[in-house]
Amino acid sequence: MxxxxxxxxxxxxxxxxxxxxxxxxxxxxxxxxxxxxxxxxxxxxxxxxxxxxxxxxxxxxxxxxxxxxxxxxxxxxxxxPANHREGASSLTADVELAERLDVAFQATDVTLDVFGLTTETLNSAIAPTLMAIRAGRVAPRSVTCRIMVPSPEAHLALPFLIDDPADPRPLQRLNRLIELHTRAFAHGMQYLGERGLVQELSVEVRGVPLTPTTKLYVLNGTEALTGFYEVVRNSVPAPFSEDHMDIYDVLGLNSHLFRYSAGSDSRGKSDVDFVEHSRTWFASMWETIAKPYLFTSQASTA
Missing domain, CATH: 1.10.10.10 (Winged helix-like DNA-binding domain superfamily/Winged helix DNA-binding domain)
Structure with a gap:
């Protein structure tokens, strides 16, 4: 035929x-x-x-x-079913998120709400999807991203120098990482709009005066993934120095994500309720205490 x-x-x-x-x-x-x-x-x-x-x-x-x-x-x-597959929970956060983003971006209109510490996991996970869009294998009409991270002026509970919790350098390092990863994500998405690969694009980053202990991703309003940050002892380079700092840090890239769906593959009312409450919680933060994130370049030109 x-x-x-x-x-x-x-x-x-x-x-x-x-x-x-x-x-x-x-x-x-x-x-x-x-x-x-x-x-x-x-x-x-x-x-x-x-x-x-x-x-x-x-x-x-x-x-x-x-x-x-x-x-x-x-x-x-x-x-x-996912909850019966061996090894389903062994995927690290970036791998699990990459798989779910690949599915989410098959939609005509994509929405992505994210709350986390630095968006490092998001940056790692979104890369295959961006490549698919550039290659024409995926073609959403619109993409709307709302990213919520700690405010640069907030005094967070973590990270801190083990020998001197009042030392500002661990927080200064964290703020640089937040700016690095959120800028990279925003630039990657904006490239799609500039090239006409996505007709309608919105990426907004806001800061909140909170120390994230969990990360949350809400995809297309019908799926939520959440994971816990683990507190670890870490040795990291000191800013603008060859010295190293021993700090209590948080680990998120290799953590595990728990998935909840309000779609056709939902496991029941508890899944649907979790997705709905995740959406409500995110909106309550976004519309009240979250403020536009002030990047370093913005601050220097203000």
Missing amino acids: SRDQPSATSARAERDRVADALRARIDSGELRPGDSLPTQKALMDEFDVERGVVRKALALLKSEHRLADVGRGSPPTVAE
């Missing part, structure tokens, strides 16, 4: 149509864990689409952890 080559927009719509139908069969139990899907040829005929559309639909379902063995020469199988 001959099929016309679809445009990028219609191809995405066709991909979503195929993925939605297969997703519904999986979620309803019509296709159970371990069951094989129809062959790509059978799916092409059933949905009257090109093979590339079928492959993209299968890749999308794989990124949602609904399919296993995609692209191995035989029809993929339905994966075990």
Whole structure:
């Protein structure tokens, strides 16, 4: 059967149509864990689409952890639910977040709300998605990012010098890291807007006078990931010096994230409630005590 080559927009719509139908069969139990899907040829005929559309639909379902063995020469199988998979909790924060960002950016309109210490994990995790957008494999119409980090003027509980908790240098170092990572994230996103890869783009960074003990990511308003910062003893370079400082620091990049969904893969009311309360909590902070983050260059020109 001959099929016309679809445009990028219609191809995405066709991909979503195929993925939605297969997703519904999986979620309803019509296709159970371990069951094989129809062959790509059978799916092409059933949905009257090109093979590339079928492959993209299968890749999308794989990124949602609904399919296993995609692209191995035989029809993929339905994966075990996330809470039943061995090793599902062994992913580090940046790897887990990267997988969820990849799924989130498949949406037409993307929203991302983040609360954390430095956004280092976010920067590491977003890199594959940015590359996918630049390559044209992912094409959201709009992206709205709200980033909330500690205010540069706040006196935080951590980090601090073990031998002299009043020493300001650990906090000065932290503020430089916050500025480095938030600027890098903002610049990476702004590049997409400047190149016309995203039609509507908004990135805003605000500071709050709080010491984060957990990190939170709310994706598209339907998914929340949270993780704990661990307090560790660390030896770090002193600012503008060859000396090192022994400090009590916080570790977040290699921590683990807990995922909650209000979407079709939700585990129940507790998941939905957590996502809703995460959204409410973030909005309450953002709209009250969070203030526009004053970067060093802004301060020097004020």
